[in-house]
Amino acid sequence: MSGATRSQIYANRGPVVKYAIFSQPLTSTPLSLDNRGVKAFKPHLQELPSYPYQKSEAPIKLDQNESPYDLPLELKKRVLQRLQELNFNRYPDLHAEEVRQRLAAFLDWPAEGLVVAPGSNLLIQILAQAAEQVLDTAPSFPHYAFSARVASTPYRAIPLGADFALPLEALLEALEAGPGVLFLPNPHAPTARLFAEEEIQYLAEKAAQTGWLLVLDEAYHQFAGSDYLPLARTNPHVALLRTFSKAWGLGGIRAGYLVAAPEVCQVVQNFVPPFGLPAHTAQVLLTVLESPTYVQSIVQTLVTEREKLLRALQTHPTWQAYPSQTNFILLRTPDAEAAYQGLLRQGILVRRQDRYPGLEGCIRVSVGTPEENRRFLQAAFALAEVSHA
Numbered sequence: 001m002s003g004a005t006r007s008q009i010y011a012n013r014g015p016v017v018k019y020a021i022f023s024q025p026l027t028s029t030p031l032s033l034d035n036r037g038v039k040a041f042k043p044h045l046q047e048l049p050s051y052p053y054q055k056s057e058a059p060i061k062l063d064q065n066e067s068p069y070d071l072p073l074e075l076k077k078r079v080l081q082r083l084q085e086l087n088f089n090r091y092p093d094l095h096a097e098e099v100r101q102r103l104a105a106f107l108d109w110p111a112e113g114l115v116v117a118p119g120s121n122l123l124i125q126i127l128a129q130a131a132e133q134v135l136d137t138a139p140s141f142p143h144y145a146f147s148a149r150v151a152s153t154p155y156r157a158i159p160l161g162a163d164f165a166l167p168l169e170a171l172l173e174a175l176e177a178g179p180g181v182l183f184l185p186n187p188h189a190p191t192a193r194l195f196a197e198e199e200i201q202y203l204a205e206k207a208a209q210t211g212w213l214l215v216l217d218e219a220y221h222q223f224a225g226s227d228y229l230p231l232a233r234t235n236p237h238v239a240l241l242r243t244f245s246k247a248w249g250l251g252g253i254r255a256g257y258l259v260a261a262p263e264v265c266q267v268v269q270n271f272v273p274p275f276g277l278p279a280h281t282a283q284v285l286l287t288v289l290e291s292p293t294y295v296q297s298i299v300q301t302l303v304t305e306r307e308k309l310l311r312a313l314q315t316h317p318t319w320q321a322y323p324s325q326t327n328f329i330l331l332r333t334p335d336a337e338a339a340y341q342g343l344l345r346q347g348i349l350v351r352r353q354d355r356y357p358g359l360e361g362c363i364r365v366s367v368g369t370p371e372e373n374r375r376f377l378q379a380a381f382a383l384a385e386v387s388h389a
């Protein structure tokens with residue numbers, strides 16, 4: 001727990017920005033339906049840029065914060081056995097009941113307090129649609145802003161402070177003008193920073209006083225060793241979003257869940273289409289929930305690798321690596337385009353972050369296997385030599 005005092009925390013106050021992620025154009029230009037004479041949709045949907053991701057191929061893929069390790073073969077075989085026994089012609093559970101029961105036992109949390117969906121992205125979209133308003137930080141995980149915008153939900157984002165500190169005072173003030181849903185990734189994405197427990201406590205208490213729902217997005221919590229289940233247990237204004245896409249190594253399977261008070265889950269569940277979790281996804285989840293120990297050893301390996309990467313990057317002549325409590329590292333470079341292209345030329349794919357406010361020059365690299373990380377470091381230092389020459 002950090003020793004930050006309330007006044008130190010308050011010093012990180014910042015102005016409010018709206019739709020921060022859209023302050024600069026994203027790569028894709030939306031097509032205009034007007035040209036086609038189709039006027040069927042709500043006008044605000046015309047102007048939306050698509051999700052800021054462009055698929056690229058490279059031998060070493062460190063751009064999506066996936067696990068570099070596939071599901072252990074033994075578990076894959078068990079999944080395949082289950083799939084063979086599955087009747088593909090039958091619909092799955094209405095609300096993923098069996099998965100929720102298993103997950104409830106795994107978490108020691110009531111099944112009525114869980115919503116399972118094909119990806120936590122869908123749960124973000126649902127929460128943004130259901131919300132009276134959405135409050136966010138900036139920069140932040142772009143799908144919060146995007147979802148609010150698609151849903152026409154009023155949206156505000158408060159800029160992070162120096163070194164990506166939580167703007168606690170400004171957030172507490174914003175919670176006075178409510179209620180609504182506050183999305184807070186913790187550890188934070190894309191800055192990789194874990195916020196202090198006191199700060200989260202203040203927000204949770206304020207949410208309880210003002211009727212907000214504080215949604216802690218714990219997509220990366222295993223890499224930080226953090227867990228806000230105890231807080232959610234005592235405060236129904238706190239909900240947790242989790243995903244199977246990162247530490248569990250199941251990005252392609254598409255599964256995420258919400259942990260919240262049963263009353264909150266009831267509302268959210270209504271937005272998930274009936275039979276929404278595919279039967280094959282459910283079988284994978286049932287298998288890993290029977291044998292979850294592989295996750296811990298992968299997390300340990302990736303945390304050790306992350307620390308090695310961070311130590312090595314500290315000696316980089318021109319790049320600054322920010323501390324990380326996740327499976328990725330945010331790097332500030334003199335020129336994000338040059339860094340991205342320079343790495344790509346050496347077979348390494350990372351993600352640009354420089355289009356977000358406050359992240360000028362930044363790229364993000366996922367922690368890979370030891371060999372992938374070694375090759376990444378080699379490429380990163382080779383670039384410095386080229387630019388110094």
Ligand SMILES: Cc1ncc(COP(=O)(O)O)c(C=O)c1O
Nearest residue numbers: 119120121141189219243245256
């Ligand atoms: C903070 C955060 N939340 C949610 C997600 C989405 O996860 P899912 O794969 O479950 O949709 C991601 C994915 O990168 C993320 O970084």
